[in-house]
Each structure stands twice: as structure tokens, then as C-alpha cells.
Amino acid sequence: MAQDGAQLYGLYCSACHAADGKGATGGQFPPLAGSEWVAGTADRSIKIVLQGLHQPIEVSGKTYNLEMPPQGAALTDEHIAAILSYVRSAWGNKDSAVSVDQVKKVRAATLNRKEYWTAPELLKLHPLENVKPPLTNLISHHYKGQFDKLPDLTKLKPDAVEEEPSGFIDYSDYAKTDHFAMMWEGELETPAGKHEFHLDSDDMSRLVVDGTVVLEIKTPGPIGRAVKKTIQLTKGVHKIRVEYCEVANLEGLSVGVKMPGQRSIKWLSSEKGSASGKAWPEIMLTPVAGRPVIYRNFIQGTSARGIGVGFPGEINIAYSADNYAPEMIWSGKFIDAGHHWTDRGIGYEPPAGDGVVNLTKQKVFAFVSEEGGAWPATSSAPTRFRGYQLSPQGNPTFLVEVAGAKIFDAYESVFSPSQALQRSIRMDGNVTQPISLLIFSGAVQDAMPNRFSAGGLTVQISGGAFRYGKNTVVLDLKGEGAKILYSW
Numbered sequence: 121m122a123q124d125g126a127q128l129y130g131l132y133c134s135a136c137h138a139a140d141g142k143g144a145t146g147g148q149f150p151p152l153a154g155s156e157w158v159a160g161t162a163d164r165s166i167k168i169v170l171q172g173l174h175q176p177i178e179v180s181g182k183t184y185n186l187e188m189p190p191q192g193a194a195l196t197d198e199h200i201a202a203i204l205s206y207v208r209s210a211w212g213n214k215d216s217a218v219s220v221d222q223v224k225k226v227r228a229a230t231l232n233r234k235e236y237w238t239a240p241e242l243l244k245l246h247p248l249e250n251v252k253p254p255l256t257n258l259i260s261h262h263y264k265g266q267f268d269k270l271p272d273l274t275k276l277k278p279d280a281v282e283e284e285p286s287g288f289i290d291y292s293d294y295a296k297t298d299h300f301a302m303m304w305e306g307e308l309e310t311p312a313g314k315h316e317f318h319l320d321s322d323d324m325s326r327l328v329v330d331g332t333v334v335l336e337i338k339t340p341g342p343i344g345r346a347v348k349k350t351i352q353l354t355k356g357v358h359k360i361r362v363e364y365c366e367v368a369n370l371e372g373l374s375v376g377v378k379m380p381g382q383r384s385i386k387w388l389s390s391e392k393g394s395a396s397g398k399a400w401p402e403i404m405l406t407p408v409a410g411r412p413v414i415y416r417n418f419i420q421g422t423s424a425r426g427i428g429v430g431f432p433g434e435i436n437i438a439y440s441a442d443n444y445a446p447e448m449i450w451s452g453k454f455i456d457a458g459h460h461w462t463d464r465g466i467g468y469e470p471p472a473g474d475g476v477v478n479l480t481k482q483k484v485f486a487f488v489s490e491e492g493g494a495w496p497a498t499s500s501a502p503t504r505f506r507g508y509q510l511s512p513q514g515n516p517t518f519l520v521e522v523a524g525a526k527i528f529d530a531y532e533s534v535f536s537p538s539q540a541l542q543r544s545i546r547m548d549g550n551v552t553q554p555i556s557l558l559i560f561s562g563a564v565q566d567a568m569p570n571r572f573s574a575g576g577l578t579v580q581i582s583g584g585a586f587r588y589g590k591n592t593v594v595l596d597l598k599g600e601g602a603k604i605l606y607s608w
């Protein structure tokens with residue numbers, strides 16, 4: 121059976137989860153090898169295969185927010201049992217085989233289900249066996265009603281009370297309804313020391329520890345109004361009470377605690393917030409299969425029409441289509457798309473990496489002045505952004521039209537002698553007037569005709585020379601173009 125399973129796995133699962141179970145395209149998809157969702161009861165996996173899965177899920181410490189299509193119609197019970205028996209015994213997984221009977225039962229029990237599963241739903245039905253629940257003896261209370269402020273729920277009569285063996289604060293059973301309140305009571309085991317509690321909600325919420333109100337969000341409103349407070353706790357078990365009130369439209373509730381000596385927040389709710397008040401899951405964008413990844417959205421530090429490019433080798437730029445130039449360059453992580461992809465997409469997202477260097481923040485093309493080029497020049501050149509093209513390797517060339525000339529501004533990540541970004545600027549067409557391009561504005565160090573540095577970044581030119589003004593570095597564009605290398 122496991123042998124059939126391996127073949128079927130290759131046909132039906134490996135495109136996304138990879139032949140080695142580690143998740144296809146370098147971990148863009150979640151792993152099945154070592155997955156806590158695969159281990160333990162097979163019902164979880166059977167349901168995922170039958171009806172599909174969407175929305176955020178954390179697997180082995182990493183959050184995914186993708187969609188797995190249902191395969192219940194394509195696969196027989198025998199197929200599913202064989203595949204899952206294989207998955208549960210391959211790549212170091214050591215769980216029991218799955219019987220055809222078990223798949224049959226789950227299929228019969230979920231026959232009427234048309235929607236995809238979500239992680240909180242599955243967790244509620246089948247808590248992860250190998251993961252200790254964050255809260256023990258957790259009980260939820262549900263109250264119907266239209267509340268304009270958070271009432272004292274302990275005084276109201278709930279219409280439903282349930283045990284929550286998953287140990288997570290979770291309102292997803294009522295997510296499709298408005299006008300309700302919920303209260304959870306459970307126990308949290310803590311070491312002695314300072315505990316930083318976090319709370320965010322849409323709409324109102326309250327966190328009570330050992331009978332004392334620690335945090336409160338008193339007015340209706342969206343996620344992104346996170347509050348936090350540090351309190352001293354003794355070693356032992358503490359009573360936690362969370363009260364929540366949903367007025368209308370969207371819901372959201374995240375409750376977490378940073379324990380002494382811990383760098384990250386332990387989330388007590390199935391929804392995760394973030395220390396900075398973000399309540400969306402992290403969706404870190406990374407280059408896939410050696411190709412740059414492009415992010416067109418509001419990027420903090422550049423203009424509204426920003427185009428982010430994350431190159432292989434952890435080099436990233438934010439190009440402004442309003443000002444025709446890369447305005448920021450940084451190393452490390454590219455950008456967290458969680459904000460724009462799962463929230464309502466309002467606001468600017470900062471670069472996720474470090475060492476952000478601002479290159480310019482204004483329109484960069486100008487006619488060279490008669491005196492031979494002070495910056496800013498006497499008049500700026502009429503300029504139009506013409507979009508970008510991708511090379512077969514996925515590298516972008518931005519097209520700009522300046523006074524009748526076409527400027528091709530191409531970028532690729534190179535290794536020379538360490539990871540660097542190479543920018544190639546080329547001109548085409550009739551250039552009616554000498555044009556200069558602002559490369560950098562701000563204070564620079566080690567200014568030389570062919571190189572300078574700023575904020576730890578070294579900028580080198582070949583096929584041209586930099587011209588320095590007061591807090592500016594300018595390139596006078598010539599027919600043959602120039603290459604600029606950005607490195608750290």
C-alpha cells in the first residue's frame with residue numbers, strides 16, 4: 121500500500137509539497153515532512169485532502185496563506201488511504217498507516233461540506249497532539265446581542281458554553297455572524313518574572329489576569345489598535361479571561377504574551393497579531409527558483425507608485441514609477457505581504473530587511489544646465505514612465521522616456537566579488553539636450569570619480585563618472601550608457 125502511495129503521492133501531491141515532502145519551490149508550499157498537522161490523528165489530513173484548505177496556517181513555525189484545492193472527487197478512499205499511509209511513514213515521519221475504512225468514515229461524515237477547511241476549524245475538531253495547548257482548561261461562552269460597549273460578561277447568561285481542548289482563543293464558529301460577544305476562561309502556566317501581554321481586536325476586547333483587568337480596547341473599530349502591558353507574575357498557573365465583542369462587519373482578535381527571556385510572542389489566540397500592532401499573518405515574499413520577486417504595492421519610504429523587487433541573494437530595491445528611479449535599496453528579507461494581502465490593504469509596508477539606504481526621493485532626470493550641471497538643474501526634463509520588462513531570468517528593465525530619448529534601466533543580482541546589484545543604464549533615440557540623472561542625494565563618504573559610499577553601501581560606476589554637487593551625486597548620461605554596482 122505504501123508503495124502505491126508513493127506513486128500516487130507523486131501524481132497528486134508532489135507538485136506542491138515536493139518529492140522530498142519539504143514543500144515545492146524551495147518551501148513556498150508547506151512541508152509534509154515533520155509536519156505537526158500530518159502527525160497524530162489522520163482525520164485532519166483526510167479532511168484537507170477531501171475538501172481542501174485555505175487561509176493562514178502555521179506549519180513547523182512558518183505561516184502560509186495559500187489555497188490547497190479539494191481532491192475528494194478525484195481520489196477514491198483507497199487512493200487517499202494509500203497516499204496518507206505513505207506520507208505518514210516517509211521522510212522521517214513515523215505515524216501509523218491509514219485504513220480505507222477511516223477515510224470512508226470521514227468522507228461520509230463530511231459529505232455535505234462544500235467549503236474548504238481553515239486551520240482554526242481543524243484545530244478545534246482535532247487539536248494538534250504534539251503541540252502543548254497554550255491555555256489549559258479553556259472554556260468558551262457565547263452571547264447573542266447588540267452591545268455598544270463591552271458589558272460585564274460574567275453577569276450575562278451565555279447561550280452556549282463549550283470546552284476548547286485546542287487551548288486557543290478562537291471565535292471562528294461564529295465568524296459569519298454579527299452582534300455577539302464571547303468570553304473565554306482558561307489557565308496559563310508561567311515562569312516567574314515580567315510578562316508582556318498583547319491584545320488587538322475588531323471590535324472591543326478585554327484581557328483579565330487573575331481577576332485584574334490588564335488590557336482593554338473599549339471602542340468599536342478595526343484591527344491595528346493593539347495595546348500591550350507588562351505585568352509581574354509568579355511562577356505557576358494563572359487564570360486568564362478574555363472578553364470579546366463583535367459589533368458588525370469584520371472580526372478580529374489576537375491575544376498573546378511575551379514570557380520572560382523570550383523574544384517572540386506566544387499567541388493564545390488562533391489568530392496571531394504582531395508586536396507592532398499588525399494583526400495579519402506574515403507572508404514573507406522571497407525570490408522563487410532563482411528569479412526575482414516583484415511587489416507592486418504601497419512601500420513605506422517610496423512614492424505611491426512603488427515597485428519592489430526582491431533579488432536572489434537578499435538584495436532588494438523599491439523603484440518609484442513617479443520619480444523614475446530606485447529610491448531605496450536594502451539587504452536581507454524583502455517584504456512582508458501579509459499586510460496588503462490579508463488586511464484591507466490600507467497603508468504602507470516598510471522593507472522587511474535591514475540596512476535600508478535611501479538613494480533619492482525626488483524626480484531624478486534633469487537637463488544639464490549651461491554652466492555644466494549644478495543640481496538641481498535649471499529645468500527638469502519632460503519624463504514619462506513606460507513600464508518595465510522582464511528578462512527570461514525575471515530581471516526587470518524599467519523604461520523611461522526623457523526628452524525623446526528612451527532610457528533602459530536594468531537590474532540584476534550578481535556575485536562580484538560578493539553579492540551585489542548591477543544596474544545597467546542604456547539610452548536609445550534622439551537626445552536633444554544633455555540629460556543628467558540623480559543617483560544619490562545626501563551625504564556620501566569616500567567620493568571618487570568612479571565610486572562613493574553611503575550608509576555602508578558602496579556604489580561603483582563603470583563606463584562613466586559620478587559628478588558631485590552639494591549633497592548630490594549625478595551621472596551625466598552619454599550615448600554608450602553606464603553600469604553601476606551597488607554592494608555592501
Ligand code: HEC
Nearest residue numbers: 132133136150151155157173174175179184185186187188
Ligand atoms: C495545488 C497545490 C497542492 C496540492 C496538489 C496538494 N496540496 Fe496540500 N497544501 C497545499 C497548500 C497551499 C497548503 C496550505 C494551505 C493554506 O495555506 O491554508 C496545503 C496544506 C496541506 C496540509 C496541511 C499542512 C501541512 O503542511 O501539513 C496537508 C496535510 C496536505 N496539504 C496534504 C496534501 C496531500 C496528501 C496532497 C495530495 C493528495 C496534497 N496536499 C496536495 C497545496 C497543495
